[in-house]
Amino acid sequence: MRIGELAKKTGVSVRSLRYYEEKGLLTASRQKSGYREYNALAVEQVDTIRLYLSLGLTTEQIAGFLHCVLKSREAFCAEVLPVYESKLAEIDEQLRLLTSIRSNLTERIAAIKEDQVGVERVSQERVKEG
Amino acid sequence: MRIGELAKKTGVSVRSLRYYEEKGLLTASRQKSGYREYNALAVEQVDTIRLYLSLGLTTEQIAGFLHCVLKSREAFCAEVLPVYESKLAEIDEQLRLLTSIRSNLTERIAAIKEDQVGVERVSQERVKEG
DNA sequence: GTTGACTCTGACATCAGCGGCAGGGTTTAT
DNA sequence: ATAAACCCTGCCGCTGATGTCAGAGTCAAC
Structure with missing residues (x-):
């Protein structure tokens, strides 16, 4: 899916999604047009990011462990x-x-x-x- | 007194004193050199400003009533x-x-x-x- | 083939009090 | 009279996630 659809599905602005990518929280492949292409997992990934942001963590802090928690339980991520x-x-x-x-x-x-x-x-x- | 002396007496930086003036919280006459000239009352005036800032008020809010409270009791300033x-x-x-x-x-x-x-x-x- | 909706990058604005610098004048002590 | 210390204005930076705009390319539908 493209960024607009992800924005609708997550309730997060397009601007914010691009910002998360800039901060290393979200990655996307590119279509040959240069448009970002997201898979279905991106939706829960964005939800996860928002959860951590709602705890008051900075994007930098989240970036430090997001990769891990997307694959394991939090307790496994030191x-x-x-x-x-x-x-x-x-x-x-x-x-x-x-x-x-x-x-x-x-x-x-x-x-x-x-x-x-x-x-x-x-x-x-x-x-x-x- | 000049700004540096006021800064020392109040423990407030010169930069902040100029900022308060910019925001209409503090006024000073000028020497012919262009230097700001403060009278002795300025010390308690700065203390008052700091007190309100420590309550979390913005300079704009303080500016709205400082003139009054410097002359009357707070209860008289609507x-x-x-x-x-x-x-x-x-x-x-x-x-x-x-x-x-x-x-x-x-x-x-x-x-x-x-x-x-x-x-x-x-x-x-x-x-x-x- | 054109219009409208979508996307891209880059960059400035926000909120607020203040730090700090540059480039220049003033005062003061030696 | 010269150096040190002081003062002036003006301006950029900071913190951080996000809004918003500009200028330009892309895609879908008609």
Whole structure:
């Protein structure tokens, strides 16, 4: 099949498919016209790529083990676990940072609301006094 | 003071100070040489900018209310709360996403380790059998 | 044989804060 | 007065997957 059909079957843009090829994740033979020619396996291969991308891995990381996992189970591919674990550490770091920012934000939001209530109270008192 | 001194006092790079000016966060008068001239208030102004940046706000968002908060309390600046709240929503969305990815990752890591243990067991059995 | 749909490569744009360089002027200390 | 240290503007780079456009070739249907 040609690239447009693969794009439709996978829901991935033509641009992205070409990008995956550029990054060594996807290969295609060529028709004599120069058009890329994919076999049926390409569909699940693209699905696999998307799965790894959805885990936040970079194309470079995926390229490091994709060849292996397309043929064996992940557990047999020594490159996978270290990548997963470094990604996990990275995510935990981001979670720590985001959580910290979140807590600062909620604190400040609460402080503003307190302050506004205080102001309203003063306004109310002024109304009563007036 | 000149930009280098402000940079030292705030711990912010000269490059960043110029960037803040470009984004309308920081203004400076000019000496006749063309050099930027800052007054003492600039130090806390930069600290304020850094504080907002550390909350994950963009220079554009900060520019929207900085002028006000430099003169009044945050609660008096109507622009602040909506920005905080939209940032909070954004962070919660990122937390959801990261948490979901994290759980997928740990699942896959566990599956790999299970699989490897299984393989080791088989190896062990082979050793025993052999 | 022509039109329209498809494909090709190459390259720039994005988001954002900042690093860093080039080529030039200014200030300051010796 | 000269070197060192400082400052100026302007511009490219970076991160990374993808959108998008241009200019050109290919293929299918009518």
